[in-house]
Amino acid sequence: MIAMGRTEALVRRRWAVLSILCASLLLVSIDATVLHMALPAIAGELRPDATEQLWIIAVYSLLAAPLLLAFGTLGDHFGRRRVLVLGYVVFGLASVAAVLAVNVPMLIAARAVLGVGGAMIMPATLSILRQAFPDRSERRTAIGVWSGVAGSGAVLGPLLGGFLVQEFSWHAAFAINVPVMLAALPLTYWLIPESADPPEGRWDLLSALLAAAGVLGVAFAIKQTPHGGSMSVLGPAAGLAGVALLVVFVRRQRKLVSPLLDLALFRRRTFSVAVGSVLLVMLSLVGLGLLFAQYLQLVLVLEPLEAALRLLFVMVAAVAGSLVAAPLLRRFEGRAVTVAGFAAVGLALGAAALWLDTTENLWLLGPVLVAVGFGISVALTAASDMLLAAAPAEQAGAASAVEETAYELGAGLGVAVLGSIAAGVYTAAFPAVPGVPPREAELAGRGLTDAAEAASVLPEPVAGQVLDAARGAFTDGMTVALATGFLTFAVAAVVAARLLPKTGAAR
Known part of the structure; x- marks a missing residue:
């Protein structure tokens, strides 16, 4: 007080x-x-x-x-x-x-x-x-x-x-x-x-640990699952574990x-x-x-x-x-x-x-x-x-x-x-740009920053076309x-x- x-x-x-x-x-x-x-x-x-x-x-x-x-x-x-x-x-x-x-x-x-x-x-x-x-x-x-x-x-x-x-x-x-x-x-x-x-x-203390671990699992799932790869498995698993711990936390609070x-x-x-x-x-x-x-x-x-x-x-x-x-x-x-x-x-x-x-x-x-x-x-x-x-x-x-x-x-x-x-x-809307090698085309289709990286090694006017396509896809x-x-x-x-x-x- x-x-x-x-x-x-x-x-x-x-x-x-x-x-x-x-x-x-x-x-x-x-x-x-x-x-x-x-x-x-x-x-x-x-x-x-x-x-x-x-x-x-x-x-x-x-x-x-x-x-x-x-x-x-x-x-x-x-x-x-x-x-x-x-x-x-x-x-x-x-x-x-x-x-x-x-x-x-x-x-x-x-x-x-x-x-x-x-x-x-x-x-x-x-x-x-x-x-x-x-x-x-x-x-x-x-x-x-x-x-x-x-x-x-x-x-x-x-x-x-x-x-x-x-x-x-x-x-x-x-x-x-x-x-x-x-x-x-x-x-x-x-x-x-x-x-x-x-x-x-x-x-x-136990309630604090349960809440912290539960929220950590949910937050990890939210932030990491979209990145794909191993996170497409680890993220949801962490989220389910977090929800389970939060259920235990809620039950403990009631008691x-x-x-x-x-x-x-x-x-x-x-x-x-x-x-x-x-x-x-x-x-x-x-x-x-x-x-x-x-x-x-x-x-x-x-x-x-x-x-x-x-x-x-x-x-x-x-x-x-x-x-x-x-x-x-x-x-x-x-x-x-x-x-x-x-x-x-x-x-x-x-x-x-x-x-x-x-x-x-x-x-x-x-x-x-x-x-x-x-x-x-x-x-x-x-x-x-x-x-x-x-x-x-x-x-x-x-x-x-x-x-x-x-x-x-x-x-x-x-x-x-x-x-x-x-x-x-973006991935669905990015069009095929003529004259772009397969590696650079795949890279440009990932995102706008990746498209900028791909364009940096391409000659003009192809580089400009890639950037224009990427900006349009991002806007979509x-x-x-x-x-x-x-x-x-x-x-x-x-x-x-x-x-x-x-x-x-x-x-």
Whole structure:
């Protein structure tokens, strides 16, 4: 618990506290996707093979997702600030290790430890936010800012990584973490008092291990199965094992007097729909964000900085949506705001699916990106507000961890599902180009980056024809992914309208 004096101090400093929490959250969100555009530079220096490249990207989220519930509930039991500060230390040291990495194993290990640090930071930020903003009206504004930062970080990651590689080196993608963590440590001790709301009973280590192993299996399946080869067998096997462990976890929670996660939370429709909303939003944001980043740089052939300026439409709109969401939630019920956010995103994705081609039309692209950023931010803010309101104080860390787990799994699903759809359509749509040898033709049919590699050894005008065909096939794949997003959000809007209660109150 927080002593009365500490509570008053925390509430008095709440906006400064929010700034610190959001700064650290932004880095954690960025690190999930920052290497998507920096990977070619890493490959050029460290020479990882294809499997090692997958692990460099995936290991961060694969370690973060399973540990969120454990660290979220540890904060409830033993102190949220304690877990947050330890997360800063781990994240900062792992960033230094990544900067100094001279080979692939060192970099993979550093990325894994970054995931552990991120798992400590993410649920602590949201549970402390709940303590700092006891008034729900103000808390909605704070959650809006938090949601906008979380979403913007996922979109900003690939472009920031590309920019830093272009201007400096891939090491800079990790070096930027260190000064922020160094500044956050003393500020956190100064501004944020320790808080805990330990439920009766001990913290159950076995439950934490079951949950971590189960989520790890599911996350591994989501991220690795689409890569084919041995992963087409290992991925589903890991997923089935993960589901089995989660079933054991659920059964154990039902038997414990003091469960690690109170399953009664999921019997509240508001809580369950809010978790599903977070998963859907992150699935679309990260999956389509990565496709848009590739479209801007590989189809429209923009430099990383130019592409980043286009994606500023999403970021600015997301910030605006996060600020507007609070007054919208005060004026309208949570159900209406969630449905409106889903509808805005769905309509924007549907419009993009109709006009997208290999030439840029900023008058169409800009409004689409604005609508997507605004709608996602509003929906994510509404979901976070309903989720926190539905959970009692002693389950704040657990509820935050559930949301963050949905965040990580949604991000993984976005890359896996939407990326697989786009890749499948690309392969089917890539035409035969006359004059291309069989080896280069097979390579170009795998994907747009592979087509660029194949074209590099071909003479003109054949090389240009291969690139034009690849850009057209990628655009076809992205169009289908956008149409899938439109249908998904249309269904989600209907489901939210039917299942969420008619008032903003949690039940």
